[in-house]
Amino acid sequence: MSAPAGTVRLTTAQALVRFLAAQYTERDGTEQRLVPAVWGIFGHGNAAGLGQALWQAATTGDADLPYHLARNEQAMVHTAAAFAKARDRLQTFACTASTGPGSTNMVTGAALATTNRLPVLLLPGDMFASRAPDPALQQLEDPRAGDATVNDTLRPVSRFFDRVTRPEQLVPAALAAMRVLTDPADTGAVTLCLPQDVQAEAYDWPAAFLRRRVWHVDRAHPDPAAVARAADVLRASRRPLLVAGGGAVYAGAAAELRAFADATGVPVADTHAGKGVLPWDHPCAVGGIGATGAASANALAREADAVLGVGTRYSDFTTASRTLFAHPGVAFVNLNTARFDAAKHAGVQLVADARAGLAALRAELGGWRADPAHTRRARELTAAWLRDADACRAADHGPPPAQTALLGALNDVLDDRDVIVNAAGSMPGDLQKLWRARDPKAYHVEYAYSCMGYEVAAGIGVRMAAPDREVVVLVGDGSYLMMAQEIATMVAERLKVVVVVVDNGGFASIGSLSASVGAGRLGTEYRYRDPATGLLDGDPLPVDLAANAASLGARVLRARTVAEFRDAVAAARAADTTTVVHVTADPRAPGPPSSAWWDVPVAETAADPATRAAAAAYTTARRGRRHHL
Structure with a gap:
């Protein structure tokens, strides 16, 4: 069947791939691809649609839209957000997942992107628009609404959300998606839900929809x-x-x-x-x-x-x-x-x-x-x-060494243009106090959502955005264990990234916070359950994160002292492959002095004297809160 004049007959997924490959941004006279690649994991909800369309584009040359395989759907959204952050929000990646758990795995990444005002494009597979096989595999049946699917969980964390239930709906939906992705004041996660039957359905698309299109990102001037x-x-x-x-x-x-x-x-x-x-x-x-x-x-x-x-x-x-x-x-x-x-x-x-x-x-x-x-x-x-910070950076503590001394050594080894990537735990606080940055792209710390598990996946996005810079992922053992598998993605893509794993046997930041609010460091250390107490306060777990990293294909260097750590980072930086530097730090070593408050409510009544004391201190501190009117 031939397409009418001025149209091109393609499936919905094929048209979307062609469309995305033709979108550009322009600012200050510089044009670049808005969506240079797609990350994805395929299942029955998108393999025959977007999967087939990407494969066809790669084998026929119909569209230049490379595909990258992630190991976790949340991670690929983090990669896209980090890439967008490193590229000043002028470029991002698209991320596709299969219907059901693959799609809902992207919710955390979408929330991070929207909270940070970073553009990412999510293309989750969805249930049959025809509803012919209801209930389909992995379908959530909602007795209150026949059109509800698990993808609706993405609505509150998306800056723009649409479900394409007919092929022709893609035209306005895709254009609206690009508008939000390129809006510096109103951007974040953009979600286009793609029912699996609609992805594979053919339609006669206006050729103008598939043409090269430039989205101009203007500099708004003040009144x-x-x-x-x-x-x-x-x-x-x-x-x-x-x-x-x-x-x-x-x-x-x-x-x-x-x-x-x-x-x-x-x-x-x-x-x-x-x-x-x-x-x-x-x-x-x-x-x-x-x-x-x-x-x-x-x-x-x-x-x-x-x-x-x-x-x-x-x-x-x-x-x-x-x-x-x-x-x-x-x-x-x-x-x-x-x-x-x-x-x-x-x-x-x-x-x-x-x-x-x-x-x-x-x-x-x-x-x-x-x-x-x-x-x-x-x-x-x-x-x-700066004198106080110098003392923290050079703290003679241990063994094991203090985290502040490790950060000072790391800062000294790296060049001004090297990028440090971090997100959660005690490290962002120490980094904000102690890290000395001369380049606006050298400090990549995600702290709007403070999402554990962001770091390794983000390192991929930063490296792809800035191939001329060294990228160093700084991650604690808590975050590492949440999403370490993307090291395998780094290795598969031949991306040279240095991953520094600071192992302190649990959640140092929350452990310290828990102690300060009278919660006894409950659940903040990686230990066996003690039969005598019933709590997780037994011997330390025999977890070997360095061996784990090696099993994922990375080169691994171990360090025990600050001097060994400095040498290991220098060697990793000089290497041409993904290298993990593992070092153990003392979770209870003193950190940089604090000079401001953070509102974390404390139990108003408690049996423990420490909790009661923390509550009294909280009551005093919160009196300083005010509205600026």
């Missing part, structure tokens, strides 16, 4: 009146502070942020997502801010009468659960592409691209500079904090 209002707030301040978030990185605003700091002398603190956008040793850089931030940045935040937030969401870690910005008259100026974030803390809304907004604000301020006494105090506080 001049808003710029004037923002400048008024800064001019009236005596102790201003700039908070640099991830939006400054995605906008490529590093040079403009530096020019703004040089011109105004305003101290600059950074969030996890913003670390490195201003080099750590710049005269205006004062360190990380918030619950896991530097004492220097947090002292300045408490005194600040004006806060210029650039591309930050103001998460509870950044604001120390709304206790950090303590000046009674503090005013906020929020430069953000998303009005949702720009409106926070009743601030002056500067809705714009970070680079364009900073340039406009610098021009409006003219020759204005922050009070020299304030600038001088910021430098003194930062110098004092």
